[in-house]
Amino acid sequence: MDRYSEVTNKNIREIVLLKGYPCIWGKCSFCDYISDNSTLENEMNKLNFEVLENVSGKYKVLEVINSGSCFELPKATLNKIKEVIKEKNIEKLFLESHWCYKNKIQEMRDFFEIPITFKIGVESFDYEFRNTFLNKNAKFKTYEDIKKYFDSPCMMVGIKGQTKEMIDKDMEIVLNNFDHATINVFINNTSQIKRDEEIVKWFREKYKFLDENPKIEVLYNNTDFGVGD
Ligand code: SF4
Numbered sequence: 001m002d003r004y005s006e007v008t009n010k011n012i013r014e015i016v017l018l019k020g021y022p023c024i025w026g027k028c029s030f031c032d033y034i035s036d037n038s039t040l041e042n043e044m045n046k047l048n049f050e051v052l053e054n055v056s057g058k059y060k061v062l063e064v065i066n067s068g069s070c071f072e073l074p075k076a077t078l079n080k081i082k083e084v085i086k087e088k089n090i091e092k093l094f095l096e097s098h099w100c101y102k103n104k105i106q107e108m109r110d111f112f113e114i115p116i117t118f119k120i121g122v123e124s125f126d127y128e129f130r131n132t133f134l135n136k137n138a139k140f141k142t143y144e145d146i147k148k149y150f151d152s153p154c155m156m157v158g159i160k161g162q163t164k165e166m167i168d169k170d171m172e173i174v175l176n177n178f179d180h181a182t183i184n185v186f187i188n189n190t191s192q193i194k195r196d197e198e199i200v201k202w203f204r205e206k207y208k209f210l211d212e213n214p215k216i217e218v219l220y221n222n223t224d225f226g227v228g229d
Pocket residue numbers: 023024025026027028031032033034067068069098121136
């Protein structure tokens with residue numbers, strides 16, 4: 001499992017994949033990566049500290065991810081990240097959180113004291129698809145709700161059951177209303193959810209222009225950021 005990498009395509013940054021406590025929700029129908037969660041605090045901190053030693057600060061931007069929300073990282077790990085930020089003169093952080101922590105986002109921004117691009121797993125702005133089919137438990141109504149707390153939606157495309165119209169609408173919302181977004185093209189995993197090859201092919205053709213858009217990062221593979229397995 002690679003836990004340190006550099007994203008050199010767009011928004012150049014260092015990225016670390018740390019270990020956290022179990023995802024507070026843990027029931028999204030498409031998710032099988034919560035197997036990286038742990039309850040062994042000392043072991044998590046030991047591993048996370050080792051991974052964080054790789055951070056050089058060369059790009060002054062760091063992204064920290066875990067299989068869940070940043071609020072599930074142990075306190076000592078959060079303190080260590082803050083230490084690394086100071087030591088390596090990091091000026092910007094990318095973090096991610098589930099919708100349910102929305103009221104704690106400002107707390108995290110205050111804690112780190114540098115600008116944070118806060119990502120959120122939106123998957124789709126289609127309420128039913130998101131909450132019933134994907135079981136995301138992110139019950140906001142519009143993109144404006146998201147923007148009150150978060151900066152950057154993470155979207156999912158290429159799932160059997162998703163329609164081209166839904167994707168078109170999602171892309172329109174993302175392109176017109178956010179300064180940053182990540183589009184994950186779904187890869188089959190151990191969950192029951194299946195990839196729709198036809199819709200992926202259509203998306204790759206129709207939205208090829210996103211490859212040139214500096215605001216939008218499209219992940220055709222889960223490991224395109226260089227971390228994970
Ligand atoms: S919130 Fe994220 S980590 Fe938790 S179950 Fe859903 S997709 Fe998986």
